[in-house]
Amino acid sequence: MTPPAKSIPRVADAASTASSPPGGSDTDVPTAERERLDAAIADLHAGARSWSHLTLAQRARLFERLHATTAASAEEWAEVAATSKGLEPGHPLRGEEWLSGPYATLVAVDAYRDSLRTLAKGGSPLDGIRTDAAPGDRLRAHVFPLKTIDGLLLSGFTGEVWFEPGVTAAEARSAAGLAQLEPTRSAGVGLVLGAGNVTSIPVLDVLYELIAHNRVVLLKVNPTQDAMVPVYERALAPLIEPGFLRIVRGGGPTGAYLTGHDGVAHVHITGAAPTFDAIVWNTGDDAKRRRREGRPQLTKPITAELGGVSPIIVVPGRWSDADLRYQAEHIVTMRLQNSGHNCIAGQVVLLSSDWPQRDAFLAALRTAYAQAPARSVWYPRSDERLDAAASDYPHAKRYGDGTRLLVEIAPDEDATALEATEYFAPVLGVIALAGNGQEFLDAAVAHANEKLAGTLGANVLIDPDTQAALGDGFERAVAALRYGAISINSWTAFAFLTPSLTWGGYPGGTLENVVSGIGVVHNALLLARVERSVTRGPFRPFPRSIPRILKTRSLSKGSLLPKPPWFVDARTGAAVSEGFTRFRMDGNLARLVRTFTQAYRA
Template sequence: MASIASPAAASALADAERAKLDAAIEDLRTGTRVWTGLTIGQRRTLLRRIRAAVVAVAEEWADVAATSKGLEPGHPLRGEEWLSGPYAALVALDAYADTLGALARGASPLDGLKIDEAPGGRVRVHVLPIAPIDRLLLSGYTGEVWLQPGVSAADAVRTAGLGQLARGESGGVGLVLGAGNVTAIPFLDVLYELLAFNRVSLLKVNPTQDVLVPVFERALAPLIGPGMLRIVRGGGDVGGYLTTHPDIDHVHITGSVTTFDAIVWGRGADAAARRSAGEPQLTTPITAELGGVSPIIVVPGEWSDADLRFHAEHVVTMRLYNSGHNCIAGQLMLLSSDWPQREAFLAALRTAYDAAPRRSVWYPNGQASVAAAASAYPGAELSDDGTRLLVHAQGEDAAAIETTEYFAPVLGVVELPGVGQEFVDAAVAHANDRLTGTLGANVLVDPVVQTALGDGFERAMAQLRYGTIAINAWTALGFLTPTCTWGAFPGGTLADAPSGIGVVHNARLLDRVERSVVRGPFRPFPASLSAGNLAAGGRPSVLPKPPWFVTARTGAAVSEGLTRFRMDGNPARLSVTLLQAFGA
């Protein structure tokens, strides 16, 4: 997460440091003129050059990132850094290049995509799968972008392209305060600023990613050379200086709401006075992605033993991926107290939580967050090495875990009464009204129950006020799918932005987005192809356990293999990777 200092602390910067930052911003003023002078075709060519640069540094990127997080060679979770680093960068570059290619031909980025109606009369665009390879590598998974109420299909087609529809206009110089947890985020934020808003960027990396600056500089060299990007290091003093710099036209931050508030309102008594008067210290426009407490709604049904084990591992992955240092992490499971299989599922969950590979709580203050949660819940189950906590809370006792984003391996369970539609509606209301944030919500529901609920289930999903909803999937799929959007549910303001303002990724450059919805198969291969699953309305899939599961034995090899396939398109490499996937 980004950090910021007070203006007073920022003023303590040495003259030489301020001069260096000023020079970088001046370089970017030149870069704005270069960017606005490029044709759509030339911009697409520039993306291809960036892609080649990413391919050249991909292995180093994944290795440096993994090592910096304590994942030494041979660790079973090193694949995380392939997927959330170079893989995410490559698929985004390809998707943006497709969009620019369509615009260069005089077509819409939505040509060829299915557009239909979502609940509440909303328009939705089906953005996954698009290419045949999507149907293989993400078999059984789909993605949709829902637009805000009142946006018509014609509006969607007409406005798709955002800044690229006004190629000669400049969005000025933006400051990107990079995230410190996932290495692709700063890279992707820079791309979105450029393509959605024609805005060049000064990227200040989080100190946790200082070791990756040489990798970023080579991967983004095609932007750095002509002055469309500058990368700087520094702590809160540098951030404080830059956010108040008169030549910065926009700020984008991926971080915590605490940091956001410090940027917008300042700190201490002065900040309170500004809030009361409605006069923020920040006069520059800002967008942000700020995390939150993400729910995992488990809809009761009749699950097999294999279903219980699979989704226990699914929930554990949502919490333990990247050691829980994810705004995308599932933090609070909402479980039916009336589900006959409640105890069986909790037993499977404890087994999976304990069996997941050990790793360090590496993010600054992460272990302190685990300790704070353990202090708030002295009866919680703490692992033998003290690195992960399972909290079972109820009623007012659940307030801390419902309102505190621990950003660490802390998983909560809250039980609600009911089954069927009664439970779904209660869980949706609880998530909306009790949990902090509107970033991502996960829902697990077996096909028999989902089919029986029918339109009632879809209406309930429409009521969930979250920017990404994952049904029988994890919201990370929405994050990694470049044609989906990622960000808070609309409505955040400077005074109240629990998960931020605006969206990123959005490779088709859609305007007036409300949310993304991703859907996956309830059962993996081979159970997904069983007659019973298909007859019940289950999604067919040829995929076994997904490689991003923290319990996938071959996850590291498969994640690297998928990235290398995205690098070179070698079908022989893909065949080997798919065979490895079946060993998960």
């Protein structure tokens, strides 16, 4: 694929990277620690030999055990994660840690188990999954929901995987399985440099290395996740005991020692582009010299999931007052979930200057931004990044006791800092573009592609009538967006949480210009040659979705779900998120009914 014409996202401060940057030399790591790290890698080499002797059916049974240990650790997992982020017992946002931690892990474990079972029986993970054509000679697979319960829990939400242009259905089906098509071929030991912001990310990266690549894993956690290590060790015991996984702590020097270790065959990082560049090219004058000479310091393969500046394209239409409020709250959730410390937190709202409801929408957005529940901005040095944004835009308004910033770009104002900097903090910007209908949408897509740094995730909000009026033009615009995840009336975090979808930057990242990363993760159907994932959600929640359901005679076109539990202002979000996770733990339908009752009070 041709690399996207994108700049590397600028991060407001090096500390905002989701993985510890490398630094120092071997002598910066004490001898005793080097010996422990060497021993862990030696254990993994023995584990790699054991892994290669497991049959697919045995691997599936191993993942059944992993489900049980993860479920047993789920409550502690959510408690430790919430407390470490300043969310004390009873805080209305503690549900975020249930969903982004044990929930995300449990659904991924189950999805990998299902793929392993299918492969063990001689099938393809794509068997029984509907495929059809997407714009631009692309094939797409409709991979969510795959089970009735998924459609019930997340009513009205759907997910598609789009393959690279030219891939046929037969090719996609035969290649599904990746390394599990040759399970006895070991890829050695992989190093995962874990993210520091979301507790499931390191675990999901470990699972993908193991299943998609047949690599046993050394996981180095980010120092912000040190408190999670005992939880990880209990939850992941079925992988640790036979030597398929080792978990270590450490900062930059430890990361530098491990990336250069002869016993490590591959590196995967979830973080930010400056960290990736430091690993691959070093820093300072040496990095400049290496780039000129085309001689990276890292000589082994590396994959990466990195951040960027995520757009939220608001397509003008005729919206009710309730629509304006709901979608304003939707945008605020995209920015403020996890205090904005997310690689796909929505950062730039692209709004039509010609939309008659523009002022009303902005008023609703300001109100929602101001009234969202207070929370700590917990990631290291986030206050400095907020101050940097305030310095870039002195007219920006602070909300939430000064912990969140709203930047409304004035006509002819320079938006470069907002468009090029991944603030990784509660900074939300609004940029106006001219036009209505297809004219606006095409301009917004071009702006997102050409002006905003990164290619990880893009969001589009559009009412059903406007989308119907645009017809094929809307789908062509979606195809034109150069992003690895695109969410229509949903948030790209839904793509992150859905294991049958892929997660990563748009194809084309290179060592020289990594943009939002190289390769994908999650991808529990183990699909090859994937270009992007697309999610679609309901524009209106229940009960306002009822007319749409009756008109189309299809639940997939509407929703029985009221305000989703991940909305930051959902009154029962914490209870519902915990309830959804507990259902994934034990399948207790009676308790799920009670959870749905709570959901309707959101």
